[in-house]
Amino acid sequence: MEPASRLDNNHDLAVKDFPYIIRWRDDRCKRCGKCTAVCPMYSIEPAVVVKRTLHSEGSTPEPKSTRRVETIVKQTTDIGKYCTGCGTCTLVCPNEAIEPEYNPQHKFNFHKNRGGHPYRRGGRRNDPSPSTLDKLRFSRISMLTDPALDAGRHEFRIRTYLGRILPAEELPVKAVDGRLEVTKKSGTFIPPVREIYPVMIGSMSIGALSPNMWEGLAMGITYLNEVEGMPVVMCSGEGGMPQRLLKSRFIKYFIPQIASGYFGWDEIVRTIPHMVEDPCAIEIKYGQGAKPGDGGLLMAHKVLKLISEIRGVPMGVDLPSPPTHQTKYSIEEAVAKMIQSMSMAWGFRVPVYPKISGTHTAKAVLNNLIRNPYAAALSIDGDDGGTGAAYNVSMDSMGHPIASNVRECYLDLVAQGKQNELPLIAAGGVGKRGNLAANAAALFMLGASAVSIGKYIMQAAAQCFGDEYNRCNVCNLGKCPRGITTQDPRLYRRLDPDKVAERVVEVYKSLDVELKKIFAPMGRSTELPIGMSDGLSTDDPAIAERLKIKFTC
Amino acid sequence: MCRLAALTSAEYISPMETILALETMKEGHDGSGMGLILKGLGGEFEDLKDYPVLSGICSEAGMKTLDSYMNKIGFKLKYTWTPKTKAIKGIKGHDNYFARVYDYPDIVKDRPEPVKEGLLLNTRLALRALGELDESIIIFAFYPDILALKEVGDPLQLGEFFGLEKSSLKAKIILAQGRQNTNYAINLYACHPFFIQGYGTMTNGENTAFVPIREFLSGRNIPGYIGYNSDSEVFCHILHYTCRQLGYPLHYYKDVITPLKQEEIDRRPDHEATSFLKMSLRPLCIDGPNCVIGFTPDGTCFMVQDSKKLRPGVVGGLNGKYGLMSEECGLDSAIPGREKSTDIFPMKYDMVIIKPDAEEVTVWNQLHG
Ligand code: SF4
Ligand code: SF4
Numbered sequence: 001m002e003p004a005s006r007l008d009n010n011h012d013l014a015v016k017d018f019p020y021i022i023r024w025r026d027d028r029c030k031r032c033g034k035c036t037a038v039c040p041m042y043s044i045e046p047a048v049v050v051k052r053t054l055h056s057e058g059s060t061p062e063p064k065s066t067r068r069v070e071t072i073v074k075q076t077t078d079i080g081k082y083c084t085g086c087g088t089c090t091l092v093c094p095n096e097a098i099e100p101e102y103n104p105q106h107k108f109n110f111h112k113n114r115g116g117h118p119y120r121r122g123g124r125r126n127d128p129s130p131s132t133l134d135k136l137r138f139s140r141i142s143m144l145t146d147p148a149l150d151a152g153r154h155e156f157r158i159r160t161y162l163g164r165i166l167p168a169e170e171l172p173v174k175a176v177d178g179r180l181e182v183t184k185k186s187g188t189f190i191p192p193v194r195e196i197y198p199v200m201i202g203s204m205s206i207g208a209l210s211p212n213m214w215e216g217l218a219m220g221i222t223y224l225n226e227v228e229g230m231p232v233v234m235c236s237g238e239g240g241m242p243q244r245l246l247k248s249r250f251i252k253y254f255i256p257q258i259a260s261g262y263f264g265w266d267e268i269v270r271t272i273p274h275m276v277e278d279p280c281a282i283e284i285k286y287g288q289g290a291k292p293g294d295g296g297l298l299m300a301h302k303v304l305k306l307i308s309e310i311r312g313v314p315m316g317v318d319l320p321s322p323p324t325h326q327t328k329y330s331i332e333e334a335v336a337k338m339i340q341s342m343s344m345a346w347g348f349r350v351p352v353y354p355k356i357s358g359t360h361t362a363k364a365v366l367n368n369l370i371r372n373p374y375a376a377a378l379s380i381d382g383d384d385g386g387t388g389a390a391y392n393v394s395m396d397s398m399g400h401p402i403a404s405n406v407r408e409c410y411l412d413l414v415a416q417g418k419q420n421e422l423p424l425i426a427a428g429g430v431g432k433r434g435n436l437a438a439n440a441a442a443l444f445m446l447g448a449s450a451v452s453i454g455k456y457i458m459q460a461a462a463q464c465f466g467d468e469y470n471r472c473n474v475c476n477l478g479k480c481p482r483g484i485t486t487q488d489p490r491l492y493r494r495l496d497p498d499k500v501a502e503r504v505v506e507v508y509k510s511l512d513v514e515l516k517k518i519f520a521p522m523g524r525s526t527e528l529p530i531g532m533s534d535g536l537s538t539d540d541p542a543i544a545e546r547l548k549i550k551f552t553c
Numbered sequence: 554m555c556r557l558a559a560l561t562s563a564e565y566i567s568p569m570e571t572i573l574a575l576e577t578m579k580e581g582h583d584g585s586g587m588g589l590i591l592k593g594l595g596g597e598f599e600d601l602k603d604y605p606v607l608s609g610i611c612s613e614a615g616m617k618t619l620d621s622y623m624n625k626i627g628f629k630l631k632y633t634w635t636p637k638t639k640a641i642k643g644i645k646g647h648d649n650y651f652a653r654v655y656d657y658p659d660i661v662k663d664r665p666e667p668v669k670e671g672l673l674l675n676t677r678l679a680l681r682a683l684g685e686l687d688e689s690i691i692i693f694a695f696y697p698d699i700l701a702l703k704e705v706g707d708p709l710q711l712g713e714f715f716g717l718e719k720s721s722l723k724a725k726i727i728l729a730q731g732r733q734n735t736n737y738a739i740n741l742y743a744c745h746p747f748f749i750q751g752y753g754t755m756t757n758g759e760n761t762a763f764v765p766i767r768e769f770l771s772g773r774n775i776p777g778y779i780g781y782n783s784d785s786e787v788f789c790h791i792l793h794y795t796c797r798q799l800g801y802p803l804h805y806y807k808d809v810i811t812p813l814k815q816e817e818i819d820r821r822p823d824h825e826a827t828s829f830l831k832m833s834l835r836p837l838c839i840d841g842p843n844c845v846i847g848f849t850p851d852g853t854c855f856m857v858q859d860s861k862k863l864r865p866g867v868v869g870g871l872n873g874k875y876g877l878m879s880e881e882c883g884l885d886s887a888i889p890g891r892e893k894s895t896d897i898f899p900m901k902y903d904m905v906i907i908k909p910d911a912e913e914v915t916v917w918n919q920l921h922g
Contacts, residue, residue, distance in 0.1 A: 142761055149840075154861055157814060161832055168799055168833040173826040178802045179922070180826035193832055195815060417772025419765075420836050523761025526812065526860050527838040531765040 013077045017107040019470055020085030020100040022075040028097035031071055035089035035098050040479040043083035044098075047074040073098060079111050086465045086472040088481040102469055109392070119392040122475025122485060124290060124384060124429075124455055126396055128468035131384055131429050132403040132543055133439040139537040139552055142523040149525050151516035156525045158515055159231070160450045162281055163193030163351035163376045165421050189373060192351050194280055197224075197232040198528055199440050199511060201504075202381075202427050202452035203257045203283060203355070205237030207298045207307045207319070208388035208475070210492035213462055213484045216500025218245070220461070221253050223505050232508055233280045235452070238296060238321060240264015240310045243271060252277040257355075258342065259285035260295060261321030263311040269345065278350050281376060282342045286325065286335075287357030289381030289428035291390035292398045296321035299389075301478050302487040331368050343374050351376030358382040358400030358428060366409050370422055377423040379452065380405055384429020386455040386466075388485055389476030402428040403446060407547050410447020410531060419531060423449035431456035432468075436507075437514030445532045446547060458484055461503035462495060554580075554864070555745070555757040556731045558883050559846045561854040563873040563910045565595030568702075568722060571729035572712040574876070574883035578731075579708075585732035587711050588703040588744040590694070590753050592848055593725030597634060598700070601654045604631055605673050608694045608701040609680075610647045610741065615689030619680060626676060627658025634722070636702070636715040644706040644714050647691075652700045670696075670750055674777050691741050694748045700724070703744040725910065726848055730755040743782035747789035750777070751850030754792055757879055758843040758864050760784035769836035770794065788845050791837050796849060803849060804917045805830065807904040810839045811860035813919060821922035846877045852909030862901040868914065869896035875911045 015021050022044055036044050051070050054063045075083060085100040112119040142148055149156075172186035201221065206214050217234060224230040231253075238259035245251060246268060256279055258265055287293075298307070298319040308315040327334060335354060342352040353376040356365055362380055369375035382402025387395065406426040413419040426448035430439045432455075440451045458464040462484045465472035475485035483495035519525060522535045529535065537550040544551035558574035560566055568589050575587070598606070611619055623630070632654040638646065661669050677695040684690020693701035700722075704711050708731045712718065730745040746755035760766070763784035770778045770790050775798060778790050788810070795806050805827075812831040818824050841859025844866040848854045856866055856877045868877050869884050869891050876887045884896065899905045902919040 142759055149861065161835070165832045165835070166829070168830070171826075171829045171833055173829060175800060175802050178804075179823045180801060180805065180830070181823065182825040182829070190829075414768045414772060417769070417774065419768065419772070420833065523759065523842075524840050526840050527762075527835055529762070529765075530836070531768060532762060534764040 013079060013111060015075055015077060016103065016105065017111065018075075018077070018082055019103055019106040019108045020083040021103050022073070022083055022089075023099050023101050024073045025097045026072065028095045029073060030095055030097075032094065034092040034094070036073060038088050038092045038481070040086065040088065040474060040481045041084055042076070042081045044073050044075055044089060047072055079114055082108070082112070084472045084474055085469070086474075086481050108470070112392075120389060120476055121392055121395070121470075121473045122386075122388045122390070123466045123470065123473035124386040124395065124468065125399070126468055126470045131432050132401055133429065133442050134433055134435060135538050135540055135543060136442040136536050136549070137538065137552070138438075138441065138518055138522060138535055139550065140535040141521045149520040149523060151513070151520040154520070154525055156516045156519065158198060158512060158528065159195050160198035160528055161193050161423060162196050162233075162353075162450065163423070164191040164373070165193060165423075166190065167418075167421060189348070191373070191376065192349050194233075194351060195231060196280065196450065197230050197508070198444065198450045199436075199508075200232070200255075200425070200450055200452045201234035201457055202454040203235035203237035203285065204388070204454055204458075205239040205257075206241065206310055207239045207302055207487075208237060208485055210480070210483055210486050210495065211306060212492045212495040212497045213500060216461065216495070216497035217457070217504060218250075218254075219497060219501035220504025222250050223501060224508055225253050228505065228509065230508055230512065235283050238263055238285060239298070239307070240267050240312070242310055243267065246271045247274050247276065249277045251275060251279050254279055255281045255283050257283040257285055259321055260323070260325045261319065263313065263319060263321070266312045267310065272345060278346055281351040281353065282346075283379065284338055284342065284352065284354045286354050287359075287381065288387060289357045289383050289385030289399055289402070290387035291394040292357035292359065293323050294390045294394040295323040297389055299476070299478060304487045307487060331365060335368070336372050336374075339372060339374050348374075353377035353379060353425070355379035355381060355425075358402055358405040360400065362400070362405050362409055363412050366412060366422070370413070370416065370418055375422065377425055377449070378409070379425035379427060380409065381452075382426070382428025384432050385427055386458075402426050402443070404546050406443060406448050407446045411548070413447075414531070419447070425450045425452055427452035427454070437511050437518060440511075441515060441518045441529070442536060444528050444530050445536050447531050447533075449528070449530055457504065457507065460507045461500045554879070555733045556883070557755055557757055557844065557846050557877070557879040558729045558887065559727065559755070559854060559877040560887055561726045561848075561852070561875050561877070561907050561911045563725070563912070565723035565725060566727065566874075567717065567720075568724070568727050568729065569712055569717050570887050571727045572708050572717065574878060574887040575708040575729055575731040577886040578878070578880045578883040585739055586703065586705045586741070586744045587708040587732070588730050588746050588755070589701065590728045590746040590748055591700040591722070591724035591726070592698060592753065593852060594698055594700055595723035595725070596721040597632065598654070598698070601632060602698050604654045604656055605695055605697050606700055607651070607653045607655060607677075607692065608699070609651065609690065609692040611649045611651070611684070611691070612689040613648055615684045616649055618683055619690055622680060622683060623655065623676075627660065628655040628676070630654075631656050634700075636717070636720065638714055639716055641706075641710050641714045644704070644710055646704065646714065650702065650704075650715070652702075671776075674750060678776060678779070696748070696751060699748060699753075701746075701748060703741050705739050705741070726852060726854060728753055728755050728846065728848070730757075740782050742780055745783065745785055747783075747786045749789055749793045750797060752789060752793045752797065752847065754789040754845055754847035756785040756788045756843050756845045758841060758859070760787065760843060761840050762838065763787065765836050766791070766839070773798070788839075788843070789847070792847055792849070803853060803855065803906065804904050806855075807857050807917070807919050809834045809837050810845070810857070811901070811919075812838055817920060820920070823922050827922070844879060854907045856899055856905045858899055858901055858903070860901055867896055867898050868905045868907070869893065870911065873911050875907050875914060877905070877907070
């Protein structure tokens, strides 16, 4: 006898167990097959069904049945081919006949571990609730008590410093005939400092991003610097940069990153003698907010010719980066050495700073860096940050939100009187719900000198589908339907680098206007409102207490 | 808007002149307080210039605490000035207003000036702490040749209350400020002008960057960088920090509070040093709207504006007497006979500097350095 489970499909999953259910409309579908062809997951397929219809003619019921074979579009219940809800099928459908619908009752996490392999994906923490940053408001309005600034008329300078700043007491200056002069012979080491736009594009590697996406971002950045006069900078992410860019004068707008795999660094080091400009800075990655303790992995199918050249590795092999730097056995010694070596490589002309994931122990790292004269900044990446590939558990359950982490670090610096010496760069969920300017401004007021964005720019400039409902998020599979995170030319040719660049410029120009709209009524125009926490409030008493800001209701 | 009236003169002048200037500039209700700081004291104080003057207000009990503390440290009272107060409707007043001249304790008499200055500052802070909780002791200054008087009320009425019209109290530099009615919680420590170790300033406007500035100053570990009952007190401490602690010439005060853009700095002859200042002192940048009037220990007076010049401010006078006022009508009241066409209205890059004894006025332009 056949087991009952085979007869009633008892061990199969139901569509209802999946996070997205495909709503397909028979009456609209013209059976063109575009949706099934485009689906990156093969979640929908053309299928045939037998339909039996009963009909009766005449004045008394004389039912007759007819059987017809029809083609339909069917959603699979194979967990390996789950629908990600990306909506690419909807985009290509000429008749608006198909659409994924989010299913809040899904059981995806119960099942996505077949073969004993935990679920891995790209994206961000699947938590759609508003972040702390979104709960902050700017409520000290100085418009009535005093003549206010006018965002449209007055001059604003939205700039910040990247690099270690000497305290005034240690500056090698002295007054000569009523004027301050720099005393050259003092022997004081003056660390390099860059004046940049305070919203940077955070580290996304050329391997993780498609060539078209990376090129689009790079063109946008260059245009902003050269045409708009906005010194926006961008970090390379791990894995090096094309030789052509390294040797060009545009390298000054980029921050090459060195991470635990050291990919691409043989090539970079060999290029140093041929570089015509110094890079903006060097970022040493020790951690990533989205996946603390999880290393990187560039899958073999992404390691094509360009990537293998840039990274200095053979084609078609998996490229794992370990979770930690293998050379690191203590922060006191090894981190200092790493910072010093990188500084030395460029003759101490380039700021070098570490990036860590948000953590309770961020203050310990900070205090170590304060005492290292070569450390140029500390970048902290909160748990709302994004990644190209990670274990779901790392993304969803590990990490520390950025708001309180950056605040406690800043207040620690204040207690030591060093808040202007070591800039804090805040990242991880800036613009999570689209409020880029407000989130960035709030972070400045909590104490950040600069912020870094990643997902926001992918969504705004290249229409990335990802969201906090686990939409799409197949960045790790090289199947990116938007052509953003794939090395497959059939996919990335969909993405026009010029359009990406244009959007980057638009995003920054509108961000600039919005920042002014926040700063003007609060009376800040010449410098960033770093640490101007009296301007912030929240209607959540616990947040107010933790961040030491005002509670309003 | 708070009103500012300062006079600097080669001759001794009465504080009533600045009070009348405040009165001329008055608009609407204006009773949240008046502060006066006199520098270069005349009258009874003329022969006591080397001795520190303790200016403040005490209750009867506070007076006793103060006396016993000063005795314990070894300060010897040489002379006491008290205003001859007269009851005026609407002015509540305090028990004792005083300016007491002391001789230094024997152990510091022959010590260098910085040691003496340190002792004066620490003594002022200690007295302030002793009487802060119950408001039994309020101390505004303890420094040679400086006298401070502050009280809540309308400036003209306060002049009458303190009997200043008939008083022999005179000085060469007088700063007077009348507080506007937007300041409700009236604490006399919030009353301008502010003073620390020879530097005095008064300001009008709101200091929108107050919190980061206060946090930066508090973190310098410099005694006296406390209080901040008013967001304007930091202007005085920035001046002290720039000129005394860092030893920069006075005009760098302007570069500290309203830094130029980097492109503008690059055109200055001292661009290297000024670029460093811009970075290292970034948290001290103000954003106004503020007009700042102040003096330094040698008797130089100045006026600067915020970087957008959002406040009025005018400097004018004759050789030997200049006024620095928030409005022109105040200047008309204090120095009516001057050549008005030479009045200076400092703009966003300007710092008006008047030499000691009102000898000469110069306008330093930040763009040219
Ligand atoms: S939404 Fe995306 S994954 Fe789902 S069926 Fe459509 S194309 Fe495929
Ligand atoms: S659109 Fe591409 S980058 Fe965005 S979530 Fe999907 S796979 Fe990832």
